[in-house]
Amino acid sequence: MHRVLFVFALLALVPNAALAQTTSGRAESPAPELSSARPGRAPGQAIDEEYTRKIREYTTETFFLSPLVDYLPASSTVPTPKAVLGDIAGAPTKLPYSKEVYAYMRMLEKATPRVKVFSIGTTEEGREMIAVAVASDELMAKLDDNRARLAKLADPRSMQMNDALADEIAATTAPVYYITGTIHSPEAGAPTALMELAYRLAVDESPYVRNIRDHVITLITPIVEVDGRDRVVDIYNWHVKHPGETYPNLVYWGHYVAHDNNRDAMGATLKLTQNILKAYIDWKPQVLHDLHESVAFLYDNTIGDGPFNAWIDPLLTNEWQMIGWNNVQEMTRFGMPGVFAHGDFDTWSPGYLMFIAATHNGISRLYETFGNGGTAETVQRTLSPSETQRTWYRQNPPLPYVKWSLRNNNNYEQTGLLVSLSYVANNRQQLLRNFYEKSKRSVLKPKFEGPAAYVLSAADPRLGSQADLLRVLQKQGVEISRATQDFTVQVPTRGGARGAQRDSARTAARDTSMARARTEARSFPAGSYIIRMDQPYSRIADALLDYQYWSPNDPQKNPYDDTGWTFPEGFAVQSVRVTDQKVLDVPMQRVTGDVTNPGGVTGSGTVFLVNHNADNALATLRYRLKTADFQTSEEPFEVGGRKYNRGSFIIRGAAAADVDRAARELGVKVFASSAAPSVKTHPARAARVAILHTWLGTQTEGWWRQAFDQYGIPFDYISVQDVARTPNLNARWDVILFPPAGGGPQGIVDGMPMWRNPMPWKNTPETPNIGTWAQTDDMRPGLGFQGLANLQSFVKQGGVLVTVDNTADFAIQYGFANGVTANRPPRLHVVGSLLRSRTVDDASPIVYGMRDSLALYSDDGQTFSVSSTRGGGRFGRFGSGAPTRATGRGSVDDPDVTPGMAPLDPRFQPPAAPTVEPWQLPPVTDDMMRNPINVIPPAQRPRVVLRYADQKDLLVSGLLDGNDVSQRPVVVDVPVEKGHVVMFANNPIYRGETIGSYFLVFNTMLNWDNLSAGRKLDAR
């Protein structure tokens, strides 16, 4: 209720702002009649009769139209979308390819000075991305000048925080409103809506549209996921040509990921994110508005629900309310049903594309309009009661049973956008002042909420990962500096004994009374990186480097996405949050160019030594020097005063020049020596690796492929059908990685139902955009029993199968993992959190070079239990802390007494059972060994490599409830005859945010035929 009153109070402010602007007298004659213009066609406006007739024909009800889109203005010089579509935008027969959409935008550019097309980069598959600017002739003529003024507002340091000057600029500058379409490929309506919108903005002479054109620069990227767009059009066309047949799901959208492309705004690992980020930083838009299609009929989820992201300026959350409720108000006035805001989207994670604006002092916005799932056809739709219920925020709900067309969708998208553009035109001065104010408060961050800076030490043992992290910040437009001398600052005192580095981060996260905390001096060497918070983009840096805490008591019981993401933890890099403002006075230099980690060969000799620090470039080095002899040390060693971790490389048989070149390129430090150290070694091999996928879902494994491509590690990409067809998998691969896959264990084996027609996913003239890198004549068959047998034979013959999350469940269910069971805590105990692990067996090659207490990403809190018996595992789970006596007299430590009998003679007491921790195998007893049919031989028992930390240390970032995850195994190596199944309950390679745990996988690959190195076997 509070919220409603608050919202209306804000709405009441709006007319004042508009008034202030029209009376300021400084703006370039904002004619009052324009700003107060009613929406709709101007009396003298010529219209395109045929196009207008089609709009009405394809719209299924008149109330799905608005006065803004129920006609198309005519132009004698500018072509309508029909010029390339052959029909109007939103026709029930046509989804245009990207090249058609771009061709139209470039026709507009040719026909009118009010439109300009900019190339903003290419996709992973080389397709172009564009941004189309539309505004009045006058604004277009001074785009650069306008941009320069926006750049001043965006960086208040550039004008010495001069508020009066900022007001002056705000009064004479046009805001930029950036619209992005169809990031989600089956949400396919936006490109045609945006083609028509560009046309309307360029030619419509109604006062309402002129007001927008004269005062706002509209920037449009009609297609964000271009690779996926062309594929969805392929599938749609295939469907049209094969009526009555079932058609394939869009199993690939982008080259790597599907829906998760809208979770990349933190890591910025995808080209589409990088290109939009660059365009955003270049244009300095006030609004970034991303279009989606899943909710009926228009859900403006800009406002969102709590918890709001903790690093953004409250001015922004007010702007969300003002713009969002105005949107609902105006469209409700038009009589369009089903327009609402608020809803159940929470605004916690900054991973969404639109959030690029939120974390860079702009305004993030998002629409869900109603779509028909990747088809242009008109479809009868039935909505659920929850979708059509009338609630406080949805007073005019969508209709329960309705015929829905692509044109309806295009009407809603364009109407909503025009209403928003009009709002921004009329309130531009206020929004530009806010833009300046938010930028200024970002610069003043050290003085207000803090911190003053983050420091990443030059003494970090993982400088390669550190450089990876700093490059993420650079992509985000964050300025990075480097100390030119040693320095000391005050940091909060760590709780308890001064421990290893890991404590600092944890303490900082926990310390809720930072201001009052005692401090201690902390020194950093010259060359340490300083990320100053007195810069315009301090908020995104803070959001990525800080810790997250989501209370189990939060009223929001449906976290929309991950609850924790702390980048330094995910990257296994040290980062110190410094509130001491003296850090800003440390002599430092701005870093220019990409941060790199210097590497190369030092010294001379034919033996090359590389310390294993788990920097991912080490795996690349192994593959780069493929023919060289790499030995890995099974113990730590020391040469020439340098300490080398267990797992370090000893390289022979490579030319010094080759090693040096590779080491320089990859940022790996190599030390040449005349002799090898005397330490036990085994070969580190460039294993032949396959990444295995199903045809049910490829989203999550896509992040694995991306990581391998990024680090230049070769792999074959195979499907479960390839496994079924390949009897001798060992002849081709050493390691098969099976990342989280679509479907449960049964779905992996069964695939899709075999009834009806085959469903090809294939590059053909009919479907030219389906990738050649993954294809099949029929998506339906799964692994099948032949595939299962082949996979089992692969492992038994010495191959290594890596399973993760649901594929670990698959391994358990189909008998690949003796002695392991999986546990999942109840819902909402863990939701996309970072959890602390502990190393159980540091002799296992899987953890070579890794630091203890690594933070792991956990989707839902999955863990394992282990046992020495086949199928067992329960005992391990409940072994620790379980009650040791039965019900009876006395207290818990007392013996029971049988009435009428003498107390129990001690010789009848069994020997005391040893304490078994939750991560340990319970000991094998005499009873079990009497006829040990189900007792696993010692060398075949599961070997727990990592477990989760104790409860008090478990949570790194995000949500953690209950105590059913702590101490349980999370990474387990299961020997199976000659091979191994390595099982992950965490996802070690995820969204480019967990590169600190990638090496758990790389170690498994490099040591694939020596995974049992260092293992201590049970005596029995």
Ligand SMILES: [Zn+2]
């Ligand atoms: Zn979407």
